[in-house]
Amino acid sequence: FPSHFVSRLPDGRVAISNSESDNLWIVRDGLVGKGFSFESVSKPGSFICHRNYEGWVDSRLYSELYCYDSSFHVEAGLAGNGISLRSVNIPQRFLRHSGFNLWIHNSDGSDLFNKDSSFIFEQVHMAW
DSSP: TTTTTEOOTTTSSSEEESSSSOOEEEEEEEESSOOOOOOEESTTTEEEEETTTTEEEEEEEOOOOHHTTTTEEEEEOOTSSSEEEEEEEEEEEEEEEEEEEEEEEOOOOOOOHHTTTTTTTOOOOOOO
16 A cells, blocks of 8 residues: 555554554654654654554553553565564564554565565654
8 A cells, every 4th residue: 555654543543544644753762772663743752552462552651561562673674675563572573554454463474464564664854
């Protein structure tokens, strides 16, 4: 879905969407001290995290679990382009979209999984 963006939905879920709102992220050092975390521009202090294997944007908590759930290792895209995001605390799982929502899933090695877990990041310069 090259015309879709990783977006925060009104209910807090993270999904791919062709909406032009709630799809900008600040790349931060991983909240757990390794990897990277992704802070919502439209909801400062809130990060992409996984809860029950589902992708959410939640306000930052200072618990160890939240910091782990919000940290991802960036790897070469499994589809051969872009990047893939591997969970820091469940390293066999990658962030991927399924039914438009984001989840962390184990790779099954399929072409579909590889495409669904590969993302193209574009740098945007914000005028603050």
